[in-house]
Amino acid sequence: MTDVVIIGAGPVGLAAAAHAVERGLEPLVLEADDEVGAAVRQWGQVRLFSPWRFNIDPAAGRLLTARGWTEPEPDELPTGADLVARYLSPLAETPELAGRIRTGTRVTAVSRAGVDKVRSIGRDRRPLLVRTVDRTGAVHDLMAPAVIDASGTWGQPAPLGTGGLPAPGERAAAGYVAGALPDVFGADRDRFAGRHTLVVGMGHSAANTLLDLAELAEAAPGTRITWAIRAASPRRLYGGGAADALPARGELGTRLQRLVAEGAITLVTEFQIARFEPAAGGPATGPVRIHGITPAGPREIAVDAVVGAAGFRPDLRLLQEVRLDLDPALEAPAALAPLIDPNNHSCGTVPPHGERQLAHPEPGFYVAGMKSYGRAPTFLLATGYEQVRSIVAALAGDRAAADEVRLELPETGVCSTDAPEVSGRGLSTGVVHGYAGEEAGAEPAGQGPVAVAVADRPSSCCG
Structure with a gap:
C-alpha cells in the first residue's frame, strides 16, 4: 500500500521519498518527464553559488552513502548538470527508491476519493485521489492517505506585462x-x-x-x-x-x-x-x-x-478539488506567507518552518519545495529539504520531530531584490526553480531555481 504520493522527482520530491523510506513509509514518486530532475536539467549549464554542503538532503545522503556513494567535496560549487549526474540520478537509482519512482506520469488532479471539494461528511475517512495520465494517454487514479506536491514552478513563467x-x-x-x-x-x-x-x-x-x-x-x-x-x-x-x-x-x-x-x-x-x-x-x-x-x-x-526573467508562479489547476488555505497575495500556505513575504525577507532571513506552517484544511495534503512559496522568490533547496523532513515525520506519527524545525542558512546579500524573481544562471541551494533561482516590490513575484554559487560565472541565490 502506498502511504504517500509525491508529485515531482526533483531535489525536494526525491528528498521526501528518502525521508519516507527512512521512516518505514511506502512512497510513490510521480514524474511527468522521462527522467528525474527534469527542471534542473533545463538549466544544467548554470553553476550554483551554493556549495554541495547546502544542496544534499541529509536522509538522501545517508541512503546514498550506505550504497557506497562518495559525497562531492562540500565546498565545491556544482552546476545543474552536476546536481543531476552526481546526486539526483544516483539517488533515484538506489534500490530503496528505484522501484518507487514512476516517470512519464503526469498528475492532472488531486481530490478525495468519491467526493468533491464541497462534501464534508466523512471526508477525512476517504483517501486522497491522484489522477494521472501516462505516456500512452491512459488515465489512472491512485489512492493514498497523504500527498506531497513538490512539482515546483519552473514551467509557469510570470508574464512580462x-x-x-x-x-x-x-x-x-x-x-x-x-x-x-x-x-x-x-x-x-x-x-x-x-x-x-x-x-x-x-x-x-x-x-x-x-x-x-x-x-x-x-x-x-x-x-x-x-x-x-x-x-x-x-x-x-x-x-x-x-x-x-x-x-x-x-x-x-x-x-x-x-x-x-x-x-x-x-x-x-x-x-x-x-x-x-x-x-x-x-x-x-x-x-x-x-x-x-x-x-x-x-x-x-x-x-x-x-x-x-520576471519569475515564476505556482500552477494550482491540479489542486482545484483540494481544500487549500492560501495567502491571497503570495498563493503560499497562509501560515507560511508572513515568514517568506519578499517585501520583508530574503533567502537568509526566512525563519525555519515545517509541517504546521505547510498544512492545509485537507488532511494529509501538503505543498512543499518551490511551489510552497507561491509567488515568493526566496526559496532555498535546504529549506525544501527541511520542509519534507518535518512533513514526513508528522506522517509517521513523530510529532516532536515534526515540530523541531532547525535550519541554518547563509546571509544572503543579493538574495533580496526589488521584486520576486527566479534565480539566474547559477541556481543554488534552495530555490531553483526547485528551484534557481527566484525571486518584492516593483517586479512581479516569481520563482524558480535559485542557486548559490558560481565559479567562473557567478550564479544565483537560493537554489
Whole structure:
C-alpha cells in the first residue's frame, strides 16, 4: 500500500521519498518527464553559488552513502548538470527508491476519493485521489492517505506585462522570448550572438544571463544587451558584494554593476511593458518592437530576442478539488506567507518552518519545495529539504520531530531584490526553480531555481 504520493522527482520530491523510506513509509514518486530532475536539467549549464554542503538532503545522503556513494567535496560549487549526474540520478537509482519512482506520469488532479471539494461528511475517512495520465494517454487514479506536491514552478513563467497580466501582443511574440536561463554559450548561442537582446527582470536569473551575454559580446561582434527593470534602481540586485556570506553570490552583483557602469549593458529603469509588436513574419523577418511606459513618457525598444526573467508562479489547476488555505497575495500556505513575504525577507532571513506552517484544511495534503512559496522568490533547496523532513515525520506519527524545525542558512546579500524573481544562471541551494533561482516590490513575484554559487560565472541565490 502506498502511504504517500509525491508529485515531482526533483531535489525536494526525491528528498521526501528518502525521508519516507527512512521512516518505514511506502512512497510513490510521480514524474511527468522521462527522467528525474527534469527542471534542473533545463538549466544544467548554470553553476550554483551554493556549495554541495547546502544542496544534499541529509536522509538522501545517508541512503546514498550506505550504497557506497562518495559525497562531492562540500565546498565545491556544482552546476545543474552536476546536481543531476552526481546526486539526483544516483539517488533515484538506489534500490530503496528505484522501484518507487514512476516517470512519464503526469498528475492532472488531486481530490478525495468519491467526493468533491464541497462534501464534508466523512471526508477525512476517504483517501486522497491522484489522477494521472501516462505516456500512452491512459488515465489512472491512485489512492493514498497523504500527498506531497513538490512539482515546483519552473514551467509557469510570470508574464512580462504590467499588473501581472500578459501585455497585448505578448503571446504573438512568443517566438522572440527565451526562458529565464537560456544556454547562451551552448544550444542558444546563435539566438543571441551578433543580435540585440532585451533582458527583463531583476532577479538572479536575469543577472546571470546578463553576465553571460556580456561575455558573449566580447567574442561575437554586434551583440548588444539592454536590461529593463520596473524598479527605479537595481541596487538590491547589486547586493552585498564582498560582505555576502556566499562570495560567488556577492560577486554576481559586483560584476553586473561594473558592466552597467562601463556601458557594456544598457540599463533602462522604471520601464513597464505596455505592448509587443512582432514583425509580420516573426523573428526571421525582423525585430519585435516593445512599447513601454516610463516616467518620462512612452519608450520603444526594438530587439531580436527577449529573455523573460520576471519569475515564476505556482500552477494550482491540479489542486482545484483540494481544500487549500492560501495567502491571497503570495498563493503560499497562509501560515507560511508572513515568514517568506519578499517585501520583508530574503533567502537568509526566512525563519525555519515545517509541517504546521505547510498544512492545509485537507488532511494529509501538503505543498512543499518551490511551489510552497507561491509567488515568493526566496526559496532555498535546504529549506525544501527541511520542509519534507518535518512533513514526513508528522506522517509517521513523530510529532516532536515534526515540530523541531532547525535550519541554518547563509546571509544572503543579493538574495533580496526589488521584486520576486527566479534565480539566474547559477541556481543554488534552495530555490531553483526547485528551484534557481527566484525571486518584492516593483517586479512581479516569481520563482524558480535559485542557486548559490558560481565559479567562473557567478550564479544565483537560493537554489
